[in-house]
Amino acid sequence: MAVTGGSADGTAAREGRQAQEVREVREIRGEALPLTGPRSLDPLLERIGDARYVAVGEASHGTAEFYRWRAELTRRLIAEKGFSLVAVEGDWPDCQSLHHCVTGAPGTPEDPGEVLDGFGRWPRWMWANTEVLEFARWLRGHNLALPAGERVGFFGLDVYSLWESLHAVLDHVREHDPDRMEQALAACRCFEPYARDPQSYALATQVVPAGCQAEVVSLLAGLRERAGRRQAAGADGGLAAEFTIRQNAEVLAGAERYYRAMVRGGPESWNIRGHHMADTLDRLVAHHGPGTKAVVWEHNTHVGDARATDMADAGMVNVGQLLRERHAAEGVVLVGFGSYEGTVVAAQQWGMPPETMEVPPARDGSVEGLLHRALPGGSALFVWGDGDGAGGGDGAGGGREGAGAPAPAWRREERDHRAIGVVYRPQAERWGNYVPTVLTDRYDAFLHLDRTRALDPLHRYEHGTGEEETYPTGL
Structure with missing residues (x-):
């Protein structure tokens, strides 16, 4: 019985795949x-x-x-x-x-x-x-x-700890930086209606796209400026705590952006x-x-x-x-x-x-x-x-x-x-x-x-x- 061209092509393809697999296995083992x-x-x-x-x-x-x-x-x-x-x-x-x-x-x-x-x-x-x-x-x-x-x-x-970082900032400002207390409270008041529920906040930004962005940015800018001033002055002690509180503010800003983007879908939040x-x-x-x-x-x-x-x-x-x-x-x-x-x-x-x-x-x-x-x-x-x-x-x-x-x-x-x-x-x-x-x-x-x-x-x-x-x- 004659071998058709299609069968020959199929046989050649199988043999090619088998040869490739043998070569790959040899490479991997090597x-x-x-x-x-x-x-x-x-x-x-x-x-x-x-x-x-x-x-x-x-x-x-x-x-x-x-x-x-x-x-x-x-x-x-x-x-x-x-x-x-x-x-x-x-x-x-x-x-x-x-x-x-x-x-x-x-x-x-x-x-x-x-x-x-x-x-x-x-x-x-x-x-x-x-x-x-x-x-x-x-x-x-x-x-x-x-x-x-x-x-x-x-x-x-990571970026998720919006409420935990917000309260860490508030506690720090209350004790160490009372001049920024109004900024911190403004951010707290903005997030307060969402009861620690990021999904609720994300959905609310569909109605008010800016969400709490302005309050967070204002607070972050102030804490960045303070940390930079202390570092430039070579402050003794407390710089680790200053870095930690600034990082909590960065998390707060990042989380706010993340949840606002997440509700829109697509790769932006990632x-x-x-x-x-x-x-x-x-x-x-x-x-x-x-x-x-x-x-x-x-x-x-x-x-x-x-x-x-x-x-x-x-x-x-x-x-x-x-x-x-x-x-x-x-x-x-x-x-x-x-x-x-x-x-x-x-x-x-x-x-x-x-x-x-x-x-x-x-x-x-x-x-x-x-x-x-x-x-x-x-x-x-x-x-x-x-x-x-x-x-x-x-x-x-x-x-x-x-x-x-x-x-x-x-x-x-x-x-x-x-x-x-x-x-x-x-x-x-x-x-x-x-x-x-x-x-x-x-x-x-x-x-x-x-x-x-x-x-x-x-x-x-x-x-x-x-x-x-x-x-x-x-x-």
Whole structure:
């Protein structure tokens, strides 16, 4: 029986795909560095070198191994490379309380668990979990062996704590800056009708688009001016408190813009949040002075360069992109995570209690599916050259592999890359939860953990959401 041209073409295509798969598996196995313990991170420490910024991601907000390996890397960066602060995708006021505890500030609890118990905004499990508690206890012990001026801080970069930051500003002004009391009260009076409900405020701005913007801007301008005056005068003492209250005012301004934009939809609120987090990091580094090095903990969607994903097509930017654009000359290393299957802590809907959910095997053809095929059941670290990617300097990848050789094809091709938020519906994986990604441009290193398990939250209950569901979906 004669073979038709169509059958021959189909056979050739299958053979081509099979040959490509064999080549990709060979490339991956050749690059994979086994993850067996803290010392297996040595190649990543070497890649980081003297970089001033290391941003470490996670593919979900509820996977124990992501948190554990991130904490292990951070311990080594602090102990061996002198990193000065940890900045996370968390609220400024809550993280400030943990910062005071881990740096041994007078009057703070001896056990960070007492502080994490007080984290109030949903989702509590994102920071109030056993992995963060273990790291915080280690950090406190490390810090107490150092002089007060050399202790490593823990700070929140996020924008959500509108009411908490507003009341912190009001309390500070009432005690230390009574001349600005009318400005602070004007902001309080403007927000008061919304009863600590950001959604109500966001909806109200559809009727009065400016919302409380004028009151907030006036208050922020005054606090910025005061902080600048004190810094220029070289004021002794109190500068940390001055920085904290100014940051609360910046959060207030950022949150007001965020909620006003969120009700309009689209990427604007996401970009406001990304710029706020990057700006907060810049202020922290400047405040801590020359030589400061920062570790950033956020979701992959914030850490991995947005220009290497379809986020860029939607007009979205993120922290990883902004770090590369602003600080490439000082050294920026972006580290991503992924897993093939396992369990995760997440919620079925915004504001609901956390559940342990099954994470189904990743899609065929995805980053995670490809790595599983090459390394079934294994864990591996991948580290590539300084900005090995599509471009140089401030580009998405920004550099070279060795002497200009292209990166292996498996990580140069665009592939789906799983992203799980605090809201997760495993049954929706066939159409959601993936971000098209060019891996070699999005990150400088990647940790693949084939099977992972859920975090262990410190609490199994939640008491209020604190805000409307975030754009795009709890990331």
